[in-house]
Amino acid sequence: MGLLLLLRRSSAGSGQAMSFGKSRARFSMEAKTGVLFDDVAGIEEAKEELQEVVTFLKKPERFTAVGAKIPKGVLLVGPPGTGKTLLAKAIAGEAGVPFFSISGSEFVEMFVGVGASRVRDLFKKAKENAPCIIFIDEIDAVGRQRGAGIGGGNDEREQTLNQLLTEMDGFEGNTGIIIIAATNRPDVLDSALLRPGRFDRQVMVDLPSFRGRLGILQVHARNKKMSSGVSLEAIAQRTPGFSGADLANMLNEAAILTARRRKEEVTPLEIDDAIDRITIGLKLTPLLDSKKKRLTAYHEIGHALLMTVLPHSDPLDKVTIIPRSGGVGGFAKPVPSDDDINIESRSEILDFITIALGGRAAEEEIFGHDEVTLGAMSDIRTVADLARRMVTRYGMSDLGPVALESGNNELFFGRDFMPQGAEYSEEMATQIDRKIREIVFRCFGEARRIIRENRALVDRLVDLLIDQETIEGDQFRKIVAEYTQIPEEQLAAK
Ligand code: ADP
Numbered sequence: 001m002g003l004l005l006l007l008r009r010s011s012a013g014s015g016q017a018m019s020f021g022k023s024r025a026r027f028s029m030e031a032k033t034g035v036l037f038d039d040v041a042g043i044e045e046a047k048e049e050l051q052e053v054v055t056f057l058k059k060p061e062r063f064t065a066v067g068a069k070i071p072k073g074v075l076l077v078g079p080p081g082t083g084k085t086l087l088a089k090a091i092a093g094e095a096g097v098p099f100f101s102i103s104g105s106e107f108v109e110m111f112v113g114v115g116a117s118r119v120r121d122l123f124k125k126a127k128e129n130a131p132c133i134i135f136i137d138e139i140d141a142v143g144r145q146r147g148a149g150i151g152g153g154n155d156e157r158e159q160t161l162n163q164l165l166t167e168m169d170g171f172e173g174n175t176g177i178i179i180i181a182a183t184n185r186p187d188v189l190d191s192a193l194l195r196p197g198r199f200d201r202q203v204m205v206d207l208p209s210f211r212g213r214l215g216i217l218q219v220h221a222r223n224k225k226m227s228s229g230v231s232l233e234a235i236a237q238r239t240p241g242f243s244g245a246d247l248a249n250m251l252n253e254a255a256i257l258t259a260r261r262r263k264e265e266v267t268p269l270e271i272d273d274a275i276d277r278i279t280i281g282l283k284l285t286p287l288l289d290s291k292k293k294r295l296t297a298y299h300e301i302g303h304a305l306l307m308t309v310l311p312h313s314d315p316l317d318k319v320t321i322i323p324r325s326g327g328v329g330g331f332a333k334p335v336p337s338d339d340d341i342n343i344e345s346r347s348e349i350l351d352f353i354t355i356a357l358g359g360r361a362a363e364e365e366i367f368g369h370d371e372v373t374l375g376a377m378s379d380i381r382t383v384a385d386l387a388r389r390m391v392t393r394y395g396m397s398d399l400g401p402v403a404l405e406s407g408n409n410e411l412f413f414g415r416d417f418m419p420q421g422a423e424y425s426e427e428m429a430t431q432i433d434r435k436i437r438e439i440v441f442r443c444f445g446e447a448r449r450i451i452r453e454n455r456a457l458v459d460r461l462v463d464l465l466i467d468q469e470t471i472e473g474d475q476f477r478k479i480v481a482e483y484t485q486i487p488e489e490q491l492a493a494k
Pocket residue numbers: 039040041042043079080081082083084085086087182216219243244245246248
């Protein structure tokens with residue numbers, strides 16, 4: 001009963017999509033998107049900038065009367081899930097005009113000539129229905145710099161792009177068609193696309209801040225039954241790095257769990273589970289007590305103990321050995337401090353590296369070098385990456401405050417990182433490697449020392465973790481305080 005009610009929203013709006021064109025995959029048109037600016041939260045600047053586009057569509061005379069040229073193209077730039085499509089639909093919804101959309105990625109697999117003719121069809125239909133919005137998602141898939149060689153010369157893509165440029169030049173700015181395109185790679189776009197009269201306006205749509213996340217949660221909580229124990233502020237606090245889509249998914253996931261558990265309202269428990277599910281993966285059945293389980297427990301306790309005793313880390317939120325989908329055996333996670341996941345100072349980074357090595361350090365300390373497992377693989381990758389940055393970019397080693405690598409390919413949290421040509425001599429490369437090793441070995445030694453010197457405490461925590469499968473931060477600190485004589489308040493207030 002509750003399920004239908006709670007889920008209805010996720011499919012709303014897709015019902016009235018229609019298609020045109022002669023061949024299979026086409027563009028689609030929604031006569032009414034039904035999306036309003038009120039449905040978009042957390043990206044206020046982008047909204048403000050685009051408010052004007054609504055006015056262009058509704059009252060073009062106001063601009064043409066004074067001789068102002070209405071822009072034709074707006075490029076929305078930002079990582080996935082931040083609400084670019086939603087925003088484009090909201091413009092159409094607010095202006096009460098039809099919404100034509102197509103995705104650049106659909107052109108990639110087509111036969112020569114099909115993409116270009118599809119673009120022609122799209123503009124023809126749009127002109128017949130002006131005023132309207134044309135939305136081109138993932139424009140980078142067609143709009144890459146021509147002849148740039150990624151994937152070799154792609155005739156089809158170039159023909160499609162040329163057709164798009166021709167169409168954009170082929171109508172006046174005041175015909176009431178506004179083209180909105182979205183991308184997360186503005187740097188690869190063909191410069192011809194960005195010339196005046198084409199996509200000459202760029203609007204950034206970034207991951208939301210704390211306030212933004214709160215706003216987005218409010219939008220998506222509107223149609224859900226939340227128990228009074230659920231604090232949207234607290235959720236916003238705990239979800240730095242979440243996009244609007246992640247937040248929407250998380251609330252929906254929580255609602256599904258609520259229905260599945262036959263509860264009347266979403267409680268903090270469902271929210272917790274939904275956040276873990278989005279960030280870490282699905283819960284799987286716990287392992288039986290076995291050597292593997294013990295090893296996992298030592299590994300996670302290694303992380304959790306270091307997180308608790310090292311001064312420059314956020315305190316532990318919880319540690320668990322309930323396995324998750326995606327090969328996760330367990331995890332220890334900190335309470336996010338404030339708005340964003342920022343570690344900044346040298347000592348914070350060093351503590352972070354030490355904590356990340358804590359899992360492997362515990363395995364090695366307790367089971368010996370030959371028994372260490374692959375469980376630390378991603379920890380080790382994280383460490384290697386951070387240590388390298390300390391040396392080559394942040395100027396935090398005794399090679400001095402120099403940036404040896406620019407890392408300018410690193411768009412949006414390094415998702416698109418590509419190795420670059422060497423920017424330094426071979427000799428420097430050797431020195432860099434030596435510094436990186438020094439950092440990692442020093443932190444690893446420190447992690448092992450702390451685990452060794454607190455062996456009784458570690459064993460006690462491991463037994464408890466095997467027994468309970470999850471230890472919350474408070475309970476964990478109580479035990480650590482007992483064994484180390486460090487006051488509990490001090491461990492909690494970092
Ligand atoms: P993008 O196009 O940037 O990848 P979408 O617009 O497709 O992101 O977002 C997917 C879904 O996530 C939206 O339909 C909406 O439910 C939710 N969402 C994303 N950003 C926001 C936002 N800023 N405000 C409200 N909901 C959002």
